[in-house]
Amino acid sequence: MRKLICLFCFAVFSNFSAEAQESEIFTLEEFLAMVKRYHPIVAQANLDLSAAEAKLLKSRGAFDPKLEGGVKEKNFKGTEYYSLWKGTFKIPTWYGIDLKAGYEQNEGYYLNPENTTPDDGLWSAGVNIRLAQGLLYNERMNNLKLAKIFQQQSQVERNIQINQVLADATKAYADWVYYYQNTSVYEEFLENAFIRFEGIATSSRLGETPAIDTVETMITVRKRRLDKKQAELKLQKAKLALSNYLWIEDIPIELDDRLRPLPESLNFSEALGIESLLGNAKEVDDHPKIQSLEFDLEAYDLDIRLRRNQLLPKIDVEYNFLSEEIDDADYINVNNYKAGVKVSFPLFLRKERGNLKLAKVKREQAEFKIAESQWKLSNKIRATEREILSLQEQAVIASEIVTESQIMVAAEKRLFEMGESSIFYINTRENKLIDAILKRNKIDNELNLAIAKLFETLRIEYEND
Template identity: 45%
Template sequence: MKRLSILFLLLSFIATAQDNLSTQLSLEEYLGYVKKYHPVIKQAELITSTNEAKLLKARGSFDPKIEVDYDRKEFKGKDYYKKLNSTFKIPTWYGIELKGSYENNSGQYLNPEHNTPENGLYNVGISVSLAKNLFINKRIATLKQAKLYTQQGELEQQLLVNDILFEAINTYLNWLQYYQSYNVYKDYYTNADTRLKNIRKSFKAGDKPAIDTLEANINLKNRKLDLEKANIKYIKSKLELSNYLWIGNNIPMEIKEEIVPDVTTFSNIDTILNTSVTTLFDNEFENHPKLKLLELKKRNLEINKQLKVNNLLPKVDFQYNFLASKVDNFDAFSTANYKNSLQVSIPLFLRKSRGDLKLAKLKLQDIDFEIASTKVSLQNKITATEQEITSYKKQNDILKNLVNDYNTIVKSEERKFSLGESSIFLINYREVKLIESKLKEIKNEYEYAKTKGKLVKLLGKLNSL
């Protein structure tokens, strides 16, 4: 499969940033590509289309129907019989069916009950279920359930898109985290290299002992090792990000080295994810897509229960047809000429129907328990996530102060070293603590932004970004 570079899709951004050595890919731009081109997002759209097709199929049960039955037998020159029966049926919502038909039968050996006038026999009538299948039957239940499936499909699509966007956001934030970590190691590798060069000059001038050059050289190697580890993590995170970047016709994209994340993402995460108001969930709890989906499933099971109750009723089917030999006008049909039938069927023990009904009731109880537990679970997860956000915010303030303090200590130690009052060992030690604090700060910012995304995911609103 042809692999294209995202660089070509960002030409407009490059044009406006020609003085920059690299091009930023913001989280908003990235999510725009994901929502528009990602195959799983497109796959989610098929859920709704599939359920709409099922609804169309269910409605087909109520389509009018034309039937023609022609049967003829001729043997050794004898016309045994000719039978023609054409019927037009119109199913209705309840257990009623309208029917009109035309019969024209003849023949030497025709069963007398099939005899018709010379010009045929017309009949118009009605078929109705007087007990079982009158107000609910499998045809009606299927259509009602298909309508619910269409609504369920829309909610399932929302939830699937919500999950994909959450994973995509986490991948971007992970890429940003490792990018910033890589830059931290890169800066301090440069510092270590510069420090080694200065100490070597001082050693040659007789101002510093040889052991300091060895100490500085060891520190440089450690920084180089840390930088290489950070680099491979950054490369892997970039490749993971590429999994979510596609263009039309299902063509994957590859991020070139020049593309970097937007370093202001962490500080702007509230604006990007619309999470400045975290009490939104309290006002729209009942409209959560997961809860609405469960409610629709419950309604589906209620329809199934109605159908099972219907099966407990006796089967009483009645048909009545007006007969006429010609149909010049509707008055041709008279109550004096008719054909009717009555069919009655009553199971004695109803064990199968009662068993089905009991199972339907148990499924309803099960969905009620699931709805109740889901509500509590969502509420607790929302509360826990909000507490996490508050905690990460406090940790971030502490870490910023720590970074500033360690930075001050490192600079102070370097001044003392230049005056001969400190050692390269103490500088390296202080610097290690400063690097650890900066990495902790980056990690905390990542967790803070990730938790913000988790909150929006729990709200079921990532797909509305």
């Protein structure tokens, strides 16, 4: 990885002479490691996970102890109408119970009698209980549980986003390999055609071969040169497409011309870590997409539980015992207290029953979506596996055709040397060999793309960092 980073940075900030350039192998594993480490979408996925953690922290804040205090005074024409000082300390608990403690000291000429306190102030300690709605389940409990679910879901969604980026990057790499192979084929056969042209031209000048053979070999040279130019154009486009995934420290990097793949040792299924899964893919129940949808189902279950709790009446009971001195051993006196009860209950509960029904409908919709997604994923995985197996068989056949075509070209060349063949037949045999090689390259490319599609469909986590 360090070698590649240095190579890319040097390529960006330096000028190289064509003579000094030496090709470097850029493997699929190195490429995917760079994408996973530096690509902006991967960074964005990590930020989404951080946002979920921040929401979890925020929801836990509903259970934080709270300290409050305040002073309120009024003075007019030298008269102190009132001076109110009050401080409270509140501890929310998991259930609908809040523990409270407070102190207040009030004085003034026009002080409201209900605010009268002893000279040293009045201490209080007590509890606020929601007896029906909100006791065993309430909104702050619900929000915290939802935040934990969304944090887990964000982790799954992060992996899905990273998998998508890596799958798209793998497809771009497969196309780069494909067009690199095609360009190499045209370069090789262009060189062969040019060597043959020089030989035929020399033989024609000596009167050993007809001059028309020189024209025919020149046509072949020009045609293959044209094919090579077209292949180079496609290769450049593939390089630019691949460069979309190359970043280093938030800086986009263009693929250097010195980098090349190594097709002969390339194994996409092994590089992506799915070699053992070909023809034996895991069950879709453990699929990340299904897991994400099941987290939605858990969230809907919590919503239903909250809506059911809201059908209960609101009964808030508060009790606080009062004391002048808290350092006295018998400062707790049940006869000195402040208490209250508040009851609220809608007669028809239409709003609450409507919310509950909507929550149940959303849950049923989520269940249907999970079932549909499981069936689609299962079929897509099986279809991709069959495509891979078929392409593997086609690749074997295509390789056999290439081998046999090479034998035919070699035989035709021997016949030409013995004077029993012609340039036309050699060119014909070579053209068929070129078509066979290009066909094999295309099948290999389709196979690599299918393997990348299976990696994308399975949504597995890439481990080869």
